[in-house]
Amino acid sequence: xxxxxxxxxxLVKPSETLSLTCTVSGGSISSTSYYWGWIRQPPGKGxxxxxxxxxxGSTYYNPSLKSRVTISVDTSKNQFSLKLSSVSAADTAMFYxxxxxxxxxxxxxxxxxxxxxxxx
Amino acid sequence: xxxxxxxASVSGSPGQSITISCxxxxxxxxxxxxxxxxxxxxxxxxxxxxxxxxxRPSGVSNRFSGSKSGITASLTISGLQAEDEADYYCCSYAxxxxxxxxxxxxxxxx
Numbered sequence: 001x002x003x004x005x006x007x008x009x010x011l012v013k014p015s016e017t018l019s020l021t022c023t024v025s026g027g028s029i030s031s032t033s034y035y036w037g038w039i040r041q042p043p044g045k046g047x048x049x050x051x052x053x054x055x056x057g058s059t060y061y062n063p064s065l066k067s068r069v070t071i072s073v074d075t076s077k078n079q080f081s082l083k084l085s086s087v088s089a090a091d092t093a094m095f096y097x098x099x100x101x102x103x104x105x106x107x108x109x110x111x112x113x114x115x116x117x118x119x120x
Numbered sequence: 121x122x123x124x125x126x127x128a129s130v131s132g133s134p135g136q137s138i139t140i141s142c143x144x145x146x147x148x149x150x151x152x153x154x155x156x157x158x159x160x161x162x163x164x165x166x167x168x169x170x171x172x173x174x175x176r177p178s179g180v181s182n183r184f185s186g187s188k189s190g191i192t193a194s195l196t197i198s199g200l201q202a203e204d205e206a207d208y209y210c211c212s213y214a215x216x217x218x219x220x221x222x223x224x225x226x227x228x229x230x
Contacts (some may be wrong), residue, residue, distance in 0.1 A: 039166075039221075046123070046224040047158075047166065047209050052217065060217035063121050096165060105213040106156035106171035113165055 002027040004097050004111035012091075012118050018084040022097030022111060029078045030055040035100040036080045037107065038071060040093040048093075052100055053080055087118045124149065124210055124222035131228040137198040140225045142210030143191060148220055150191035154213035157186060157195045160224075161206045169208075170195060197227070205229040 008020035022036070029036060035052040042048075051061040053071045061069050070083040084091060094115050098107040125143040132138040142155065149155055155173045158166035168177050170186035173193060183198045193212070197204055210222040 035217075037219075047160075047211075047221045049211070049219040049221055052219075062218065100219075101171070104172055105152075105154040105219060106168060106211070107158070107166070108168050108171075108177065110165040110167075 002099065002109045004099065004109060006095060006097050006111045006114040008114060008116070010115060010117060012087055012116060013120050014088055014118055015086055018082070018087050018091065018116055018118070020082045020095055020097075020114065020116070022080050022082075024078045024080075024099075029073065029080065030075045033102055035060070035102050036073065037098050037100045038082045039096045039098060039107070040091075041096070041113075042090075042093045050082065050084075050095075054102070089118050092116065092118045121214055121218060121220055124212060124220055126208075126210060126222040126225045128223070129226045129228065131230055132197075132200045133230045134200050134202065136200050137196060138200060138227065140195045140197075140208050140210075140227070142193040142195070142212075142222045144193070144212055144220070145191055148212040148214040149188065149193050151215070152213045153188065155186070155188060155193040156211045157184075157193075158209045158211065159204075159206045160209065166209065200229055202229050 003025045037052040038050040068085045073080040094113045096113045097111045099109040157170040160166045174186040214220045
């Protein structure tokens, strides 16, 4: 059974860079069938797609976040990562990593999520 | 890229049917048969309920169905049960390998 697990600091200071890692177990990240994505959800609000990465390194970002987002992949560790720069309180959210079916554009496996708070 | 439009809330009694709409544009919902629906219970990760507009993953009840007309996709839940009370989100492919979510709909089972 595929599992995804987010990890990283739960508290980040304003103007700094938020960094999270998603570890994939029970399957290989190096599959041609999938992208690997990040989604966030501010407290009490809806889901927002952040971006996806292919195991080969191709990335696709939400245009509204593109200038601040970097997603990378480490196939040797079966992990992919998110960096969000110049954060503010508005970036406080639950962050989820998920597997995206590449040709059909749906997320079929999700991590449990990790809450990141931006505060000094 | 604007969020898809969903009603903030819907409600129904046990046994009834409800439909949640998801309105996009000709650049997303109207141009691709790639709408998915997710159920989210409080403090839980979203769960895939419908993909490619109308297909159900293994294990999802056949009480859940999806459809699309023009720029509006819909999720219908028949035979409402208490366990269906949750937030529901639509998501559509929006071209150039981008995705867009709806604002979410809270379903209350009366």
